[in-house]
Amino acid sequence: MSNANKAKGTRYESEIRDFLNARGFDVKRVVQMGRADQGDLHGYPLHIIEAKSVKSIDLPAFVRQADREATNAAQPFGVCFVKKVRGSTGEGYAVRSIATDIRLIRRLRDMEVALRGENFELYEALDRQHREAA
Structure with a gap:
């Protein structure tokens, strides 16, 4: 090179x-x-x-x-x-790769479910923040 x-x-x-x-x-x-x-x-x-x-x-x-x-x-x-x-x-x-992307999306999905169940108010605030950041 x-x-x-x-x-x-x-x-x-x-x-x-x-x-x-x-x-x-x-x-x-x-x-x-x-x-x-x-x-x-x-x-x-x-x-x-x-x-x-x-x-x-x-x-x-x-x-x-x-x-x-x-x-x-x-x-x-x-x-x-x-x-x-x-x-x-x-x-x-x-x-x-698609396989890596699937692993990433599964992790995001599972972490969102965990956060939503543990602290719904925080989940809603973060969800709103990231939707508006687009």
């Missing part, structure tokens, strides 16, 4: 970090570890993020890499953020 490509990747990782942190997260870039790599960004709840800013998009390879790196980082979910050509950071794509 040329230094120009590495710089492009580093720039995109920083863009994602800044974008997420401006929205209330505490995301940090992490050091690459070769075979034991743990993704590009940590601090996105329950996830590692693998960032890709490339001309040639290879979704199967990206998803495999994100899943492998989530396992390495002991996180339940991997996601690959892929830069949209001539698009803003927020217009990029979040890519995961």
Whole structure:
């Protein structure tokens, strides 16, 4: 990989970090570890993020890499953020396998049921907040 490509990747990782942190997260870039790599960004709840800013998009390879790196980082979910050509950071794509997405949605569903049963007023307030944030 040329230094120009590495710089492009580093720039995109920083863009994602800044974008997420401006929205209330505490995301940090992490050091690459070769075979034991743990993704590009940590601090996105329950996830590692693998960032890709490339001309040639290879979704199967990206998803495999994100899943492998989530396992390495002991996180339940991997996601690959892929830069949209001539698009803003927020217009990029979040890519995961359908199997991973199902696990994530099941977890969200089960946690919502638990919260609703434990503290209905808090559940209603959070539900309203997130519906209005769209």
